Amino acid sequence: MAHKAGYVNIIGHPNVGKSTLLNALLGEKLVIVNPKAQTTRHRILGILNGDDHQLILSDTPGILDPLYPLQKTMMRAVDEALNDADILLVLVELGERPENAEAVVRRAERFSGPMIVLVNKMDLGDDAMLTTALQSWQLVFPRAKVVPVSALHGFNVDALRERLLELLPEHPPYFPKDEMSDRDLRFFTSEMIREKVLAIYKQEIPYSTQVVVNSYEESPEIVKIQADVIVMRESQKGIIIGRGGGALRQLGTEARKAIEKFCGTKVFLDLKVKVDPDWRDDMAKLKQYGY
């Protein structure tokens, strides 16, 4: 039987559930998820391998009007995903209004291949709301199939995966069949630390924080990791550390447990907090940090 492979790229507004959907389709918690918007900052591939197929899913940052260079690099990641998609998944959430989705619609309209519009979080509304949503999105995307899903509760996710496998073009695999992502453990480590920053701290802290893994030493018994938590101001450094160092200890413990679960080994995690006032605004630094 011919081998099928291709890129299935997910785009949509911040917080609609793109990363949750990627994890659900993959059947693993690969990418980080949080109720705060702008959790995802990179394009991240999650690869679903089978004997005769390779479904390459792309998670992307939520589409927004960029205000500073970090957000510009985030939108560049979205546009890259539009360029190499074989299939485009446009994710919207129940209750979101098509008239506010101009930036999403404009991008999706540039894509001429198979497109599925997914109305996510269908668990949050009743049948009437869902019917209205499906009809209004169908008007905006006349040539797309519009389907309700719940990425969080797994509703319609198996059917979607089946449909994607049907739509995949014939192509040899793009990646070795034992790879699950284009990103390495260092990257996912920094993401898991950032996920805990999003969970623990409020207001502008998550948006001002960057995590850099400086060393990652693996031995059979333990992984030793040293990472910097970089913020933009001294006052933010104080908040990250917390009174008596309590907040930083909580961050370290929660991040370590998440990393241990992900790698399946014991982890020693050393976190240092640093201030870099313009890491978000300096293109050269963003590049160095992997954006």
Ligand SMILES: Nc1nc2c(ncn2[C@@H]2O[C@H](COP(=O)(O)OP(=O)(O)OP(=O)(O)O)[C@@H](O)[C@H]2O)c(=O)[nH]1
């Ligand atoms: N009720 C409900 N919540 C969901 C569903 N899917 C995702 N969520 C929640 O929506 C929030 C955002 O999910 P993410 O997957 O981080 O959303 P995202 O689109 O990747 O967000 P950004 O990376 O910030 O653009 C999280 O709190 C999820 O648990 C769903 O089907 N139902």
Ligand SMILES: [Mg+2]
């Ligand atoms: Mg995300």
